[in-house]
Amino acid sequence: QVMWNTAVHAEFVHDHADYGFETPGVKFNWRTIKEKRDAYVQRLNDIYENNVKKAHIDIIRGYGKFTADPEPTIEVDGKKYTAPHILIATGGRPAVPSDSEIPGASLGMTSDGFFDLEELPRRSVIVGAGYIAVEIAGILSTLGSKSSLLIRHDKVV
Numbered sequence: 001q002v003m004w005n006t007a008v009h010a011e012f013v014h015d016h017a018d019y020g021f022e023t024p025g026v027k028f029n030w031r032t033i034k035e036k037r038d039a040y041v042q043r044l045n046d047i048y049e050n051n052v053k054k055a056h057i058d059i060i061r062g063y064g065k066f067t068a069d070p071e072p073t074i075e076v077d078g079k080k081y082t083a084p085h086i087l088i089a090t091g092g093r094p095a096v097p098s099d100s101e102i103p104g105a106s107l108g109m110t111s112d113g114f115f116d117l118e119e120l121p122r123r124s125v126i127v128g129a130g131y132i133a134v135e136i137a138g139i140l141s142t143l144g145s146k147s148s149l150l151i152r153h154d155k156v157v
Contacts, residue, residue: 002037004135007142028143030120037115064088111136121145 016023052059064076073082094110109116111132122145126137129151141147 002033002040003139006033006037007139010142010144028120030143031118034118124148125150 010028013023013026049059058081060076060081062077064074067073067075067080069080069082071082072084072086073080074086074088075081094112096108096110097105099106108127114136120143121140124137124140124145124147126133126140126147127150129149133149137147137149
């Protein structure tokens with residue numbers, strides 16, 4: 001959301017002259033928005049975690065599996081937990097192909113890497129047609145990266 005809003009502001013700046021505003025020399029600083037975005041995300045994470053603690057909900061981090069016990073039980077890193085309600089937030093990680101599957105795949109990054117970028121890339125190629133790929137391509141392009149979006153076709157249309 002923060003990066004989307006940043007791109008919206010860039011569009012507004014681009015259109016200022018059409019509305020009579022003179023804004024010469026407006027510059028964008030990627031590092032500034034990265035620092036502010038990262039701090040914002042950290043604040044949100046802290047708020048969510050504090051709200052969970054206030055609700056007396058235990059957060060157990062690790063790899064878990066259900067057991068064959070008669071009551072709902074999950075085992076996480078060798079310790080069993082039983083409760084009437086168990087929520088499993090699996091999270092997810094992108095699958096990155098090997099260089100033998102797709103030559104040069106190791107040169108790329110996942111969408112998670114977008115948030116680690118220390119500076120706006122001069123050029124970017126985004127592979128995929130999902131909403132995250134399209135949003136990242138739009139954000140990077142609007143902020144000044146010459147961007148290309150690659151979409152796979154399995155059939156000839």
